[in-house]
Amino acid sequence: MTTAPTQAAGNGRSLLLDALPGAAARRAGDRVAVRVPGGADLTYAGLDARIDAIAAVLRARLGTGTRRVVAVSSVLGPDFxxxxxxxxxxxxxxxxxxxxxxxxxxxxxLASVGAGAAVLGSDVRARVARALDxxxxxxxxxxxxxxPPVGGPAPETGPAAVGRQVxxxxxxxxxxxxxxxxxxxxVALTHRNLVAGAGQIGSAHGVDADSVVLNGLPIYHPxxxxAAVRAGATQVLAGGPDPVDAVRAGAAAAATHFYALPFQLARLAADPRLDELALPRARLIGTGG
Structure with a gap:
């Protein structure tokens, strides 16, 4: 017997990495998954549907017979x-x-891992085109x-992927x-590594379904x-150059967690507007690197 790529093999109770968004959508599909200040919200149901649509495009372009390494890169944004x-x-x-x-x-x-494909933000592609060659x-x-765009219809890309044991x-x-x-x-990470790590980070940081995670990083850290998707939390993306703007976006969204780089927090500490800022619901401010 085989299973679809979004299902776990064996007893079916443990999730695979790409099943995390679907599990969150089944629990609360209308909950906001990704919010960009000034942009449209993406719910968990919408995120899971878009993942399906993009996966269909990738299967049509890359095929299903051979597993390929696919590089993915963009600045912080809802597409990643x-x-x-x-x-x-x-x-x-x-x-x-x-x-x-x-x-x-x-x-x-990319050469060291034998990357067969890359999916890039247009600005990233323009900058690294010579390297890709x-x-x-x-x-x-x-x-x-x-x-496929957010909220757009699923493309007609041929038959679905053949079910296989994962x-x-x-x-x-x-x-x-x-x-x-x-x-x-x-570093090669398995489904088990990534799902367990998501649970561990969520537990250690107190990220749950009621959390609003403010991401002030310049790029997405998986x-x-x-951790946020496994918990079904809302993520607010504020990757602009001014960390004051990120804090204000977090305050407006009632953020419970704030992730930033050390230099961003140092800039905040020295900013004359610091006394005007507050994250009244914040339970954790995390940094590293």
Whole structure:
């Protein structure tokens, strides 16, 4: 017997990575999954539907017979979560890449994992185009703008993926280290690794379905993404250059958690507007790096 890629093998109780959004949608589909100040909210039902639509496009473009490594990169925005999970739901391995890396590192990282495809924000693609040309394994490059829009109809892309057994110990993602002790290296993470890590972070940080997570980082970190989606929390994206704007967006959204980089918090501490700012519902301010 085989199962669809969004189902766990065996007893079916443990979730695979790409099943996290669907589980949140079944619990509370109308809950906001992603909010961008000044933009349209994306509910969990909408996120899960968009993941399905993008996965269908990827299956049509990349095929279903061979698992490929698919690099995904963008600045902080609502498209990244849908593409990140859709790569795995389409049967491939997702490899998030920091869009701010220098070009030589881009080429080396994608070549080192034999990336067969890349899905990039248009600004990222324009900046790294020369590096992509030097990756011999790369056969497909897509812009986020080529993918189904939020709220749009699912594209007609041919038959659905053939059902297959998916084990929790199958590799779902390749995460690159920071390179603090040398060149960045890819670390293979299984469905079990990622889902367990999401649960651990959510538990340690107190992220639950009532949480509103303010993300002030310049890019998406899948650790925060997976923890929030597993809990069914709302994520508020505020990746602009001024951390004061992020705090104000968080206050307006009644944020319970705020993730930022150390230099952003240092800027806040020195900002003359600091006394005007408050996050009255915040239970945690997290930083690292």
């Amino acid at each position: 979560p849908a593409v990140y999970y859709a790569v795995v739901r389409a049967g491939h391995v997702v490899a998030p890449v920091n869009p701010l890396l220098p070009l030589p590192l881009w080429q080396g990282l 030097g990756v011999a394994s790369l056969r497909h490059v897509l812009d986020f703008e080529e993918l 084990a929790e110990d199958e590799v779902a993602a390749l995460m690159f280290t920071s390179g603090s002790t040398g060149r960045p290296k890819a 650790m925060h993404l997976n």
